[in-house]
Amino acid sequence: MILAIETSCDDxxxxxxxxxxxxxxxxxxxxxxxHEKYGGVVPELAxxxxxxxxxxxxxxxxxxxxxxxxDLTFIAATSSPGLVGSLLIGVSYAxxxxxxxxxxxxxxxxxxxxxxxxxxxxxxxxxxxxxxxxSGGHTHLIQVNQLGNYTLIGKTLDDAxxxxxxxxxxxxxxxxxxxxxxxxxxxxxxxxxxxxxxPLRSKKVMNFSYAGLKTAVRNHALKEGLYVxxxxxxxxxxxxxxxENSTKDRIRDIFASFQKTVAETLAIRCNQALKVTxxxxxxxxxxxxxxxxxxxxxxxIANKRKSSFHFPSLRNCTDNAAMIxxxxxxxxxxxxxHGLDLSLNASSKSPLNQMEVTPLLPD
Ligand code: KG4
Ligand code: ZN
Numbered sequence: 001m002i003l004a005i006e007t008s009c010d011d012x013x014x015x016x017x018x019x020x021x022x023x024x025x026x027x028x029x030x031x032x033x034x035h036e037k038y039g040g041v042v043p044e045l046a047x048x049x050x051x052x053x054x055x056x057x058x059x060x061x062x063x064x065x066x067x068x069x070x071d072l073t074f075i076a077a078t079s080s081p082g083l084v085g086s087l088l089i090g091v092s093y094a095x096x097x098x099x100x101x102x103x104x105x106x107x108x109x110x111x112x113x114x115x116x117x118x119x120x121x122x123x124x125x126x127x128x129x130x131x132x133x134x135s136g137g138h139t140h141l142i143q144v145n146q147l148g149n150y151t152l153i154g155k156t157l158d159d160a161x162x163x164x165x166x167x168x169x170x171x172x173x174x175x176x177x178x179x180x181x182x183x184x185x186x187x188x189x190x191x192x193x194x195x196x197x198x199p200l201r202s203k204k205v206m207n208f209s210y211a212g213l214k215t216a217v218r219n220h221a222l223k224e225g226l227y228v229x230x231x232x233x234x235x236x237x238x239x240x241x242x243x244e245n246s247t248k249d250r251i252r253d254i255f256a257s258f259q260k261t262v263a264e265t266l267a268i269r270c271n272q273a274l275k276v277t278x279x280x281x282x283x284x285x286x287x288x289x290x291x292x293x294x295x296x297x298x299x300x301i302a303n304k305r306k307s308s309f310h311f312p313s314l315r316n317c318t319d320n321a322a323m324i325x326x327x328x329x330x331x332x333x334x335x336x337x338h339g340l341d342l343s344l345n346a347s348s349k350s351p352l353n354q355m356e357v358t359p360l361l362p363d
Contacts, residue, residue: 001016001017001018001019001024001067001071001072001073002015002016002017002018002019002072002073002074002075002076002325002328002329002332003015003016003058003061003062003067003072003075003076003097003325004016004017004075004076004077004108004321004322004324004325004328005054005058005075005076005077005078005090005093005094005321005324006077006078006090006110006113006319006320006321006323006324007050007054007078007082007086007087007089007090008078008080008081008082008083008086008087008090008110008319009041009046009082009083009086009136009137009319010030010031010032010034010035010041010046010049010086011028011029011030011031011318011319011320012028012029012031012049012050012053012054012057012090013026013027013028013029013057013319013320013321013324014027014054014057014058014061014321015027015061015320015321015322015324015325016061016062016065016067016325017322017325017326017329019073019329019332021326021329023120023322023325023326024065025061025064025065026315026316026320026321026322027057027060027061027321028315028318028319028320028321029053029057031045031046031049032176032177034046034049035176036175036176036177036233036235037175037232037233038176039166039169039170039175039176039233040166040170040176041083041176043083043085043086044085046083046085046086047083047085047086047088047089050086050089050090051089054089054090054093055093058093058097069097069100069101069103070101072101072103073103073332074098074103074104074105074106074328074332074338075094075097075098075101075103075104075105075106076094076105076106076107076108076321076324076325076327076328076329077090077091077093077094077105077106077107077108077324078090078091078107078108078109078110078113078324079091079107079108079109079344079345079346079347080107080109080110080346080347080348080349080350080351081109081110081111081137081347081348081349081350081353082110082137082346082348083348084346084347084348087346087347087348088346090346091107091344091345091346095340095342095344098340099340099342103340104338104339104340105338105340105341105344106328106331106332106338107341107344108324108327108328109327109350109351109352110319110324110350111133111138111140111350111352111353112150112327112350112352113323113324113326113327114133114135114138114285114286114323115131115133115142115144115150115285115352116147116323116326116327116330117285117312117316117317117320117322117323117326118131118283118284118285118310118311118312119326120312120313120316120322120323120326121310121311121312121313121316122283122310122311122312124308124310125281125283125308125310126281127144127145127146127147128143128144128145128146128279128281129144129279129281129282129283129310130142130143130144130270130273130274130277130279130281130282130283131143131144131150131283131285132266132269132270132282132283132284132285132286132298133285133286134160134161134162134266134284134285134286134287134288134289134294135160135161135162135286135287135288136160136162136163136166136177136179136287136288137160137162137163138155138156138160138286138353139155139156139160139161139162139208139210140152140154140155140156140352140353141153141154141155141206141208141269141270141273142352143273143277143279144283147330147331147334148331150352150355151358152352152355152356152357152358153206153273153277153357153358153359153360154205154206154207154208154269154273154357155207155208155353155357156207156208156209156210157200157207157208157209157211158209158210158211159209159210159211159214160210161208161210161262161265161266161288162177162179162286162287162288163210164210164213164214164258164262165177165178165179165182165259165262165288166178166179167214168182168214168217168254168255168258169181169182170233171217171218171221171227171228172221172226172227172228172251172254172255173226173228173231173233173234174233174234174235174239175233175234175235176233177287179287179288179290179291180236180290181235181236181239182255182258182259183259183290183291183292183293184236185236185239185251185252185255185256186252186255186256186259186260186293187292188252188256189249189252189253189255189256192253192256192257192259192260193253193257194220194253194254194257194258195257196213196216196217196220196257196258196261197212197213197216197261198261198264198265198268199212199213199265200265201268204272204361205359205361206269206272206273206357206359206360206361207357208265208266208269210262210265213258213261213262213265217254217258220254221254224250224254226247226250226251226254239251259291259293259294260293262294263291263293263294263296263297263298264297266294266297266298267297267298267300267301270282270298270301270302271301271304271305272361273360274301274302274305274307275305276360276361277360279307280305280306280307280308281307281308281310282298282301282302282305282307282308282309282310283309283310283311284298284309284310284311285311285312285317286317287317287318287319288317289311289312289317290314290317290318295311
């Protein structure tokens with residue numbers, strides 16, 4: 001049995017997997033209520049909350065499944081990248097448990113966890129594939145050659161796609177995380193009418209950029225009187241109670257037009273990358289992979305390129321510990337000779353993030 005721990009940002013997550021990779025428990029204690037009113041994650045609050053929640057969540061998962069420390073073969077924990085204060089809670093707790101139980105601790109990179117997460121729900125997925133990670137902190141296009149053998153072929157030059165969703169929501173008066181709210185409200189607008197510029201459209205490089213799009217949305221919101229700075233942030237439930245009026249419609253239009261543009265940027269890149277690499281499998285992952293329109297658009301691209309399209313279930317898109325346990329297990333299967341490095345540290349940096357982009361096309 002494997003116990004997996006994920007505390008890289010604002011969710012405390014714990015999973016149990018057997019050595020075949022079957023997920024027996026996949027629990028998440030969300031901190032959304034703690035951060036939503038600030039329009040983003042407050043790092044100090046996040047680590048304090050992990051300190052309180054993580055031990056209780058681990059005890060809950062172990063007792064519910066009648067697992068004791070002696071049943072564990074190893075522990076997996078996210079050690080990078082993320083908020084260091086949050087990572088330190090998970091890593092310290094994992095070290096202590098592994099030391100007490102006398103078992104190995106396998107550190108996992110959160111981005112690699114996301115990259116392999118589509119395997120959890122797609123047993124037909126195989127290497128090599130084109131992986132698109134779109135989360136609150138990252139937008140990475142990666143050629144996944146083999147376990148641990150990755151070629152970064154594009155990344156965001158500024159904001160991550162999820163960050164753009166969160167910022168657009170905040171500037172129009174909506175709570176964190178903005179992605180799910182924008183996704184829901186956009187479904188209420190059949191014909192988005194605003195044409196925001198498609199970032200880097202004319203460039204052949206496979207990078208992404210969302211800062212310009214965010215500014216275009218901001219300028220539009222300012223013009224429409226929908227830009228807010230000092231209002232109490234609201235959620236989808238409250239939006240639903242508003243009377244039907246033009247403000248409500250204009251918000252729907254801004255969100256749907258923005259979301260359509262983001263989906264288009266991702267579709268353009270995936271189409272280009274599938275064509276240039278010759279890969280015939282596309283896997284979308286990370287929190288933004290929960291987005292309905294992005295999934296639909298990428299499915300169309302995959303169909304057009306005669307490629308298969310894979311994405312994790314909703315549970316495994318956003319941060320979770322099952323993907324951390326799954327990733328550690330793949331390394332365990334390669335070499336079961338892991339130990340416990342008591343000097344293991346947490347890092348805000350990811351090796352995947354530090355990699356140079358390999359350009360596949362001239363700029
Ligand atoms: O992977 P994740 O849970 O955490 C990070 O590693 O960042 O991703 C969180 C991000 C947030 O920016 C959130 O707004 C976005 O994923 N997100 C969505 C949706 N659900 C979550 N973005 C667009 N549409 C959604 N349905
Ligand atoms: Zn994540």
